[in-house]
Amino acid sequence: MRDITLGGMAKFVDPGVLFDFSSLRRSPDVEAPNLFAFDATDKLILTEAAPSLEERDGGTVAVVGDRYGALTLPVVSVPGSWDVRVHQDLMAGERALDRNAAERSLSGRFRRFPLGKELFDGAGVVLWQLPRSLAELAETADQIARYARPDVKVFAGGRIKHMSMAMNAVLQDSFGDVHAGLARQKSRVLTAATPIRPTAEPAFPERLYHSELGLWVCAYGAAFSGPRLDIGTRYLLEFIDRMKADARHAIDLGCGSGVIAAVLANARPQITVTATDQSAAAVASAAATAEANGLSARISTVQDDAMAGFPTGSAELILLNPPFHLGATVHAGAAVRLFDAAARVLAGGGELWTVYNNHLHYRAQLEERVGPTTVQGQNAKFTVALSIRS
Numbered sequence: 001m002r003d004i005t006l007g008g009m010a011k012f013v014d015p016g017v018l019f020d021f022s023s024l025r026r027s028p029d030v031e032a033p034n035l036f037a038f039d040a041t042d043k044l045i046l047t048e049a050a051p052s053l054e055e056r057d058g059g060t061v062a063v064v065g066d067r068y069g070a071l072t073l074p075v076v077s078v079p080g081s082w083d084v085r086v087h088q089d090l091m092a093g094e095r096a097l098d099r100n101a102a103e104r105s106l107s108g109r110f111r112r113f114p115l116g117k118e119l120f121d122g123a124g125v126v127l128w129q130l131p132r133s134l135a136e137l138a139e140t141a142d143q144i145a146r147y148a149r150p151d152v153k154v155f156a157g158g159r160i161k162h163m164s165m166a167m168n169a170v171l172q173d174s175f176g177d178v179h180a181g182l183a184r185q186k187s188r189v190l191t192a193a194t195p196i197r198p199t200a201e202p203a204f205p206e207r208l209y210h211s212e213l214g215l216w217v218c219a220y221g222a223a224f225s226g227p228r229l230d231i232g233t234r235y236l237l238e239f240i241d242r243m244k245a246d247a248r249h250a251i252d253l254g255c256g257s258g259v260i261a262a263v264l265a266n267a268r269p270q271i272t273v274t275a276t277d278q279s280a281a282a283v284a285s286a287a288a289t290a291e292a293n294g295l296s297a298r299i300s301t302v303q304d305d306a307m308a309g310f311p312t313g314s315a316e317l318i319l320l321n322p323p324f325h326l327g328a329t330v331h332a333g334a335a336v337r338l339f340d341a342a343a344r345v346l347a348g349g350g351e352l353w354t355v356y357n358n359h360l361h362y363r364a365q366l367e368e369r370v371g372p373t374t375v376q377g378q379n380a381k382f383t384v385a386l387s388i389r390s
């Protein structure tokens with residue numbers, strides 16, 4: 001251990017103490033005064049993990065769910081020689097971490113892996129921003145218990161308002177010791193140790209057969225709504241027959257499990273569909289859904305942030321059930337980014353079909369950003385709107 005010397009005493013410093021969190025940026029994710037690149041949870045995870053990091057210098061540290069670098073960068077910026085492996089589900093988070101790392105000359109000090117063996121193999125410490133979904137929690141806990149060292153220590157933190165006792169129970173399925181730390185600044189860290197090596201195959205992707213659709217839906221833990229059908233999505237699917245009849249290709253934007261792509265491809269044997277999402281779990285789920293229904297030849301998947309790599313003016317038909325969260329914060333910016341993306345990628349005369357909660361009043365936004373927008377249907381909760389690219 002290369003110690004930092006303070007006042008003549010060799011001392012390992014908590015990586016969260018010296019790091020300047022305030023200069024972290026969320027960009028290219030939405031930035032706004034009420035949206036932050038870090039919170040007290042990041043610091044608390046680092047503080048609680050500091051003794052284990054010191055003890056296991058030279059070993060492997062896995063970082064899961066880091067949003068913009070507030071877990072990874074403090075660790076790689078203190079003296080130490082850990083092999084730091086990072087998994088982030090969201091592409092905007094990956095880009096922000098890369099950018100924040102580059103600005104601090106910390107690029108190349110960590111490696112990225114998908115959720116799985118390579119990420120956790122031999123890991124002695126896991127730093128983890130708790131997800132809100134229990135399925136994602138269970139999937140990740142299973143992977144850690146499967147592949148990390150038998151003496152791994154897991155520091156999983158979250159905002160107390162987003163935590164529940166069910167999380168402890170899920171962690172207890174994968175770890176013999178689960179302990180809740182003290183609350184600090186509305187955050188808490190669950191520490192887990194003594195992994196219980198699973199003997200069964202992983203439970204993910206989950207698979208559910210929907211008899212009303214005649215289709216399987218598959219989902220990894222972090223995919224929106226899992227393999228279940230969101231009620232807004234269900235409503236949008238009622239309009240499939242009215243969507244651009246001569247479209248040869250369509251885009252399922254923010255595809256989640258890929259259920260919209262599968263229904264469209266199943267209903268129209270001539271069409272090809274690109275299912276795209278910024279979430280790695282979503283894209284893997286959409287590929288699994290396509291495969292489970294024998295539709296892989298006509299459904300391709302692309303992980304991308306708001307279709308950044310798609311050519312301008314190229315799309316005939318886009319279907320969208322937009323997100324209403326940015327991380328844990330309800331924020332219209334996430335949906336508006338996708339409206340702008342659709343406006344850029346649609347060809348003139350191309351159609352965007354959007355479903356949204358009635359109270360969101362997105363029609364004016366769609367009209368302004370995409371083109372003439374008409375409400376095609378409304379039920380007690382949802383509106384389906386058609387925007388034609390002008």
Ligand SMILES: C[S@@+](CC[C@H](N)C(=O)[O-])C[C@H]1O[C@@H](n2cnc3c(N)ncnc32)[C@H](O)[C@@H]1O
Pocket residue numbers: 224225230233253254255256257258259260276277278279282304305306307321322323324334337
């Ligand atoms: C409400 S969910 C809909 C999922 C799926 N289409 C369905 O109907 O079940 C919104 C999806 O948009 C995705 N998303 C959010 N922001 C995105 C972005 N910037 N680029 C691509 N996808 C995004 C989320 O990951 C999520 O899967």
